[in-house]
Every structure is written in C-alpha cells, then in structure tokens.
Amino acid sequence: MDPQLARVEEHEHEHIVPRSLYYAVFAALMVLTAVTVGAAFVDLGVLNVGVALGIAVVKAALVVLFFMHVKYSSRLVQLVVLASIFWLLILFLITLSDYVTRGWMAAPQLVR
Amino acid sequence: MSPDITPTSTASATVTAAGAVMPARHYLNESGGWQSWLLTTDHKRIALLYLFSITALFFVGGFFALAVRLELLTPAGDLMTSDTYNRAFTLHGVVMVFFFLIPSIPATLGNFLLPLMLGAKDLAFPRINLLSWYLYIIGAAFAVAAMVGGGVDTGWTFYSPYSSMASNSRVLTGAVGVFISGFSSILTGLNFIVTTHRMRAPGMTWFRMPLFVWAHYATSLIMILGTPVVAITILLLAYERVLRVGIFDPNIGGDPVLFQHLFWFYSHPAVYIMVLPGMGVISELVAAFSRKNIFGYSFIAFSSLAIAILGFLVWGHHMFVAGITPYSALVFSIISFLVAVPSAVKVFNWTATLYKGSVSYETPMLYTFGFIGLFLIGGLTGLFLASLGLDVHVHDTYFVVAHFHYIMVGGTLMAYLGGLHYWWPKITGKLYPEGWAKLSALMVFVGFNLTFFPQFIVGYLGMPRRYHMYPPEFQVLNVLSTAGATILGAGYVLPMIYFAWSWRNGRIAGSNPFQARGLEWETTSPPPTFNFDRTPLVTEATHSYAHEEARVA
Amino acid sequence: MQPGTPLFPEQASTVAARVDNLYFFLIATSAFFSVLVTVLVIVFAIKYRRRHADEVGAPIHGSLTLELVWTGIPFIIAMVIFVWGASVFFAIVRVPDETLDIYAVGKQWMWKFQHRGGQREINELHVPADTPVRIILTSEDVLHDLYLPAFRVKMDAIPGRYTQLWFNATKPGTYHLFCAEYCGTKHSGMVGSITVLAPDEYQAWLSGGAAEGTLAQQGEKLFADLACYTCHAAGTGQRGPELGGVFGSTVRLASGETVVANADYVRESILNPAAKVVEGYQPIMPTYQGQVSEEQLLALTEYIRSLTAPGAPAPEPGVSTPPQGGTAAPQPGEPDR
C-alpha cells in the first residue's frame, strides 16, 4: 500500500507576489527596451546581434519568471518551459549544421 | 477479480464467456440520439467517433493504394493517365499518413484507454477532446474536397517548388486539410500529457503505469513539439503559393532545401507518432498473453522517451542527396543509428517477456508475433537507409517504400488491429469471432509480406518511387506485389465485417475475458460513463500476474 | 538494362562494389538478428505455451546485465555500420581532382546534357569508361534527381544552385538513367539511358562534334551578344571587374567579405549582380534574370572559366580536351535519337 497519492504529489501552491515586484519588473523591461534601442545605434560589429538577442532573452526571462510566475511554479511547469526552449534550439542548431557548412565542401569542389 | 468471469478453458480455444452479463448501464446506452454522440464529451464515445471516421478514411486511402497497385501491374501506363496516377499515390499518402496513421492508435485506443488505464473519469479537457475530433473531421473534409475538386499531385511531402510554383492541382485545399488536422493532433497530445500528469488515480505512480501510457506520453511529446512546425511550414507554403513570395522558390531568392528541413523536422518524428503507440500496444499484448509482467519495464518505458527525443534529431536522413552538406549528413546519420538502439531494446525485451510465460495464441497475440517479425525487418532495413553510402543508391526508390510500409503498416497497423481485437470486448462488451479473426490475421501477415518484400528487391534494382511507368524488367516483382496487395486488402475487409457483426451478435464478454491485468479490466465491459463506479486506489504495478493466484484466493 | 527478371543490379562503377559490400554486410547482420529473434519467439511461444487456464507466468522483472548487453551490442554494430557507410559516402561525394565535366540541366520532363566540347544530348548521355566523370547539375524549374542505379549514385538537381555527382564507369554498356525526385506529370517519363563507351570509342563519338563550337566558345559568343564586353572587356574594364583568371580565385567584396568565385558565384553575379559586388566597383550591373537560360548560364560560366588572367599561361584543359568543330552535332533542343 502506497500512502502517497499520485494526484496530490504535483500540486502547485498558491504564491501571491507583492505588487511592487510587478512594478519593478515592468521598470526593468522598459529600461532594457531603451538599452536595446540605444545599443542598436552603436556599431559593435558582429556583437550587435548578440547584444540585441541577449537583452531580448533577459526580458523574456523576466516575463516568464515573474509575470508568468514560473519562479513560483511547480517543477513540472519549469520543465515544460525548459523543454520547449531545448526543442527550439534543436530546430535551430541542427538546421544550422547544414547551412553553416554549406561553403565548406561545395566551393573548392566546384572551383576547378 | 470480478466473480463474473469464467476462465479460458484451453490455450488455443476461443474465449468462453458463459455466464458473463452485460452491465445494465454503460457508456453506450447511457443516453441516445445524435446529439448525445456529436456533442459528447465522453472520451470513450469520442474514441468511437474517431474509430468510425478513421476507418472510413482508411478505406479511402486503401482505394487509392489499390489503384496504384493495379496500375503497376504492367510497365506501361495503361490503366490511367500519369496525372491520375500521380493524384492516386499522393492522396494515398496524404490520407493514410495524416488522416489514418497519425490519429489511428492514439485517437481511438489511446482516447478510449488512457483515462481507464490511469483510473480517471475522463481526459483532462473533455471539450478540447471533442474539438480535436471536429478539427479532424474538418481537415478530412478539406482533404476530401481536394480529392473531389481534382486531386492533389505533389506527393504527400508537398515538396517546394513543385507544390508552390508548378503544380496545377488542389494543393491549397489539401494543405489546409493537413494544417487543420495537425491541430487536432496537437490538442490530442496536449490532452494526453496533462491527463498523464494530473489525472492519475491515487497510487498510480509513474512506474506503475502501463507501458501503453508511457508510449502515448512519448507520442504526445512529438505531437506537441513537432506538429506546429509542419503547420507553419504548410502555412508558409500556402503563403508562397498564393502570393509567390519566394521563401522556398530559388528563382526569387528562396531555398527549397529549407522547406525540406522544416517539413522533415516534423515528418520524421511523425513516423514515431505512428509507431510508438503501436509499441505501447504490443507491450500490453505481450504481457497479457504471456500472463507475465513485462521484462525490463523501465527500459521499455525509457526507450519510448529516448525514441521520442532522438527521433527529433535525425530528420536530415531524408535529405542525404537533397543538397545538404556531407558534414550535416554525417550528423544526421550517426544520430539515426542511435535511434535504432532503443528500438532494438524494445524487441529484445518483448522476446524475453515470453520466457517462462504462459503464452496463449489468441488473435491479438498472433498480431503481436506478426508485429515483432515485421517491425524487425522494417527496423533493420532502416539501418540500410541510415548508412550514408548505401542511402545514396536506395533513396527515393522502392526500397524506401518497402521500408516505411514495414514500419507503418507492418508495425502500426498490426499493432492497431491487435489492440482493437484485444480491447474490442472492453469497447463493445462483445467478443469477436476467434476463428475468423485468426484467419484475417494470417491473411494480413501473408499478404503484407508478399506485397512489400518484393519491393525491397525492385528498389535495390533501382526502380524509383512515384513512377507511373517503369522498365519491363521490373514487372515480375511488381505483379507479385500487386497480388499480395489483393490478399492484404481482403485481410483488412474481413475484420470490419466480423467486428460489425459481433457488435450485435457477438457473445457477451464480461469485464475481463482474457484475465488480463490493468485498471481497464477492473471495470465493466462496456465501462460506465464515468469509467469506474469507484475511483480505484492502485497498490501495485499494472502487470503483476504472479500475485494473481494469491489475490484470487 | 538487364534482360529477363534480374534480382540484383549491375555493378558498373568503381563505387558500386563498395556500396554492394556494405549492402551484403547489412543483409547478413539483419538476417542474423531476424533469425535470432524469430527463433527465440517461436521456441518460447511453444515451450512456455499455456497449459491450463489459470496458469500465470513466472515473475521475472528483468536483468540489468541482459539490458546492457542488448543495448551495447546493437550500439557497437550500429557504429560500425555508420563508419563504413560514411566512408563509402565520402568516396561517392568527394570528387577526384581530375574529372571529365558534363553539365546537366533538369527540366520538366527531360534531362539536357552539355559536354564541354559543345555536344548536346537529351535523355541520353555518353561517357567514357575508366574515366572519372563529374556531372554538374541544376534545374530549370522544380526539383529533379539524376539517378544512375548501375553506378549507385544519385543527386538532386536543385533550381537556382549547382550540385554535382561523379562516377568512374567500369563496364561499357547501356544503363538506366532515372529522375528520382518527383517532379510532376511525366516524372516517370523523365528517363533515359547512359551509354558507357570504351575511351577510344568515346573519342570517336565525340568527333561527331558540335556545330556551334565548344561550350566555352558558345559562351564567348553569348558574352558578345549580350554586350557583356562593354564593361568586362580585358584591359579596358573600368566599370566592371576583369574576368580573366577570376574563376576559382578568392574575390574581395565591397562589404569586406570574401567569396570564392565558383560556378554558383558566377551564376548569382549574372542573375542578381547587386548581391555580392566586387570591392572597388559600383552596383551598376543590370540583372539578367529571365534573359539567359540555365544552359546559357552554363556556357557563360564555362567561358569565364576558360579565361586566363592577363599574362598567365593557357588554362589546363584537364583530361577532356574539348574537340573543336565537327559537323554532325545534334542541335539544341532536338533529341538526338
């Protein structure tokens, strides 16, 4: 006899976040938006893409963790979030395995 | 166990059900009228709606298969024009893949059994479950409209730029049908995942779940994470076809290989959407008809997950000669070989389950033996296709056609039929006629091999797929194949007849005619609308046959 | 093209035997495992058949050792096949340094071949035996795939881009040539034959010749007809870069990047000149999209390929010195059979 009831084991617990946190996150998001616009006007070479994407990731993380309560959610919900990011990366990276290597063999082979 | 079960008399005899009675009220007679079916939220009734609709679509797809096989009797294109032939094989593929194989086991057996096996009253979102059936029907209606309106001639793969720029057929209508039915599949997967996580009966821990549920959980992962990619790809294709935008068309800057990447990102894992539920069914059948807990439970469970995950990394093996780089091909090839390992693990575990079992040969078990044999050949020939140097030769030949029919028809369809026979008493409360069922299992097995084994040979000889006319030296093998298809077709019609017959006239089954284990056998046959008179409390793993005698005593 | 009902394709190229050896190994492996599992299933099913109605199986839950064994052994075998398959694959895709080049353009629903000597063929291809032959492929419309089963090679022909396949035919004879990528109505009619000739017969066949001169000469004429020389003429070219010696070199672009001037680059520069402008030049060249066919593009490419840098020695002709002149060449667009 297993005393543990499967249905109970994954229950989320209500977590009420103080309002001030929402305002702080909102302020951070607005500041980051301004930063990303500003950074776009500075020539950072190849880094421009990295900075823009980096800031976007931070902003998305703020929304996910606080607005969407993932920081306070069950492990399962956190796993769903991580899994979907992981699969998105699979789609990107493995597709890139073709596109990045496109020049490697075709060029010298077709030159002669 | 329930007292109303008479044990089976001998190993080979058909199940006897003397003394079994139908429950007074069950999900089939709880309410009547067409609204009670078309507006039902009962997962069991929705499963039956799916059963009827996919069976209808199966015969539509089968009709086109027959047309293709008849045309290929002779090397010349004498039965129909090339355009008609191209539409026939396209519609065969589209209907069978998107409207039969993908929903087959999950939407019927999965829908019916998942809540029962978990001890739940329904799926987590019953209305979404109904919605997904309607989406399936709307998608199928578009597919049928495409057929009636002149057909689609792109092949089920919809390769651009042919589909987006060149084809004069009903590509858009067909694509919309596939797009909509994709969301049916996504919603089914969503429902299964949430149900598995949130609706298990008390005590039903992850490692007590039937392997059928594990397989469906893995399948649902693919449905959720893969299907949307093909949906957007189809949408982009429609965008391109309507507005000539040039994402895939190289003449205006696009890349046709990108279409193939995005298409196969889903459509390769989709093969596992088709076969994983079949593996789940087989895991149940092997245990039930060996009266034994499955050998290496956790290895089978995790191999399902491994297949689901690794299956996402191998799509490029459809594209070895499509213009991807050899380096990329290496990556896809090595991971493709890795997928073979968990599949092999499953086969070995099923085999080992028979060891010291109590094996009986009822129809579902015959389908199981058939599945193991055909899946072995299908899986092993997958190695041929995964190995780069060999794939260059056999890619897009009948070798490939034979390989994936061994997996999808030899695997999925055998498991589907086996599962349908096994759970038929649960679904209808009636037994199927064992003699006829054994005959049809035999016909399917023989007919299948006769149809598709010659295709390996003709494929290695170099006959390309989707050929309306072919060089005369391939004729003998093609005639064999068509002959086999005839037997196969008869083998498929037979169950439809005796299943329909048995629904009214079959003997009453009782709640557990096979003396199998699992929560679905703990309730009546057919089950009540909310599945269990009392919510079960699970105290041990699903297939604990060895304790049964003690428990009965 | 074998008579009767063959069960195995002819081996007519150097890689065919390597592919077949891998095939036989895989068949042996598959047969071994199929027989193993089938025998075990049959033996267990009979030996442990149900003998009385209430019998249940023994409570055997699994064996870690067995699981490791049947995970490990398939893994090792799979890796062996992977390495073997990959090595055969690289033999197929890695083109030797010296090849006889033939251009192929797929079009709904025919294969058009152009030899460097200017000969054209449709749905038929003549190649010499014992010579590495490279076919450079593209397509005018949709995807096609050139498939030569007797040589165990195939490759997609992709519109907008060049792909290639190569083989070294070992046995003179006539073999199937298929389109293996579905391309519409007459996909199954997009077939033909490839004829392998002994080298001396091949030379005789070539001397049938081409009325319009070599492919490079055809390109030169086109170069003049399209007035390309107004900007690209040697020595005078101020508006457009000089083309002598460009082919195969690394070109520096206005964007600061570099690109190898291969066939794809030449093609892109004609059809979409603004995409990769050479450093020091203005993007003033008009596009020739829609004005030159794929075959003409190949002729232009071949011409540019033949140009040498000012002052450089004459180009290495490779193994295929294109024959000049001739009278009996098939006309373009007309099947020569």
Place this chain on the structure above:
Amino acid sequence: MPDGALAHPAGHPPAHAAAHPRLQHHFDTLGQQKDAASLGMWVFIAQEIMFFGGMFTAYMVFRMWYPAGFAAASNELDIVLGGINTAVLIGSSLTVAMAVHASQEGRQRQIVWYLVATLVLGVVFLVIKYFEYTAKLFPHHLHAGGEGVLFPAVGWFDVGATPLAAVAPEVRIFMVIYFALTGMHALHMVVGIGILLVILWMARRGAFTPKWYTPVEIFGLYWHFVDIIWIFLFPLLYLVNRHH
C-alpha cells in the same frame, strides 16, 4: 479495485459534497482542476513556441544568406512606432499580471479595470500596427498576383511598377518574413483580445474569486507569451542595422 480500498465513490466524491460550482465532474478538487488547466496552457505555449520557431528558422537562414539585404530592409521600418508598440505591449503585460494579482486578492473592481487597461493597450498595439502596415504599404499598391510583381516589397520601397527582378530578392525576403512574423503575431493578439472580452464579461459579473480565477490566470499566460514573441520580434526586425 479488488481489495476494496477506495479513495471515494466516483461521481459523488467528498470534495463534491460541498463542491465549488466551477468544479468539473471529472476532477476531484479545484486545485487539481487548476493545475491541469495551467499545465495545459503551458503545453499549448510550448506548441506555440515551435509554431513561431519554424518562421524564426526561416528568418535565421535568410539573415545568414542576405545580411546586406536584411540591413537595408530593416532600416525601412519605423523604429519609433516599433518602439512605442514594444512599450505598449510590455505595459499590457503588466496590467494583465496585475489583473491576476487582483484576482488572487479578490479585488473585483480592480480585476475589471486592469482587464480594461489590457484591452485598451492591446487595441492600441493593433491600431499602431495597422498604421505601420498601411502607411508603408498599401497607399502605393498591393500588387498581388500580377506577373513579375510581388506583393510587399514593391509597394514598400515605392518603386511603383518596377518589375520583380529590380527589387533584390534578399530585400523582398526580409519583407516577406516580416509580414509572416508580425502578421501571425497580430493574429495571436486578435485572438487574445477576443478571449479577453469574454473574460472581461465574466469579471464584470463577479465570476472570479480567490478560490477560482483560472481563466484570468490562463489568459494571462497566453498574453504574456504573445508579449514575449514581440520582445524577440522587435530587435530582430527593427534593429538589424541601425548603426549605419
């Protein structure tokens, strides 16, 4: 189960005795029901991520292929409108988060007002998007169909009836992907606003209590997800090459 160990009789479990009117028959508790709904939404979002992922893959490939074309085309977009829309959408994320918060604390009037604010911001976003589309595109010509002309790019660059070939493919492809991504995003906004209207109606009737406000929370998750998509779209579409 054979040993008769039962949690409770189905159909009338103890939880249902004093059952919340919102508890559906097949769940045991409101908590289980809410967990299921929230997990369902998260799984749906996972699906949405992959849906947009397909388009982002196309974006990635063509940005690698055509860096110059993407830079040129991106600079044609209106960074001010794009920036304002980013702020608007982040603001609406805040208001929807506050609506959920008010539901948790049972402040009925505030739920309604925060939802109204979300609605207004959502509509503002779409209106700005509409002006962005039309101001740049439609006045000149939406040349769908015609041979040799392609719908977005020709109008966008105000080159009139310039034949297809004159607009560099890489510029056109950026615009094509811009329309696909922002169009699909806008479609999600429209759907979101539709759901929002229903929830607003429920909120006005006082349907949400601290014990049961699942629709607000689930809708909030969806709305935040749509916001996140925009957070990525803004730099990827508007800020490709602003430093030139």
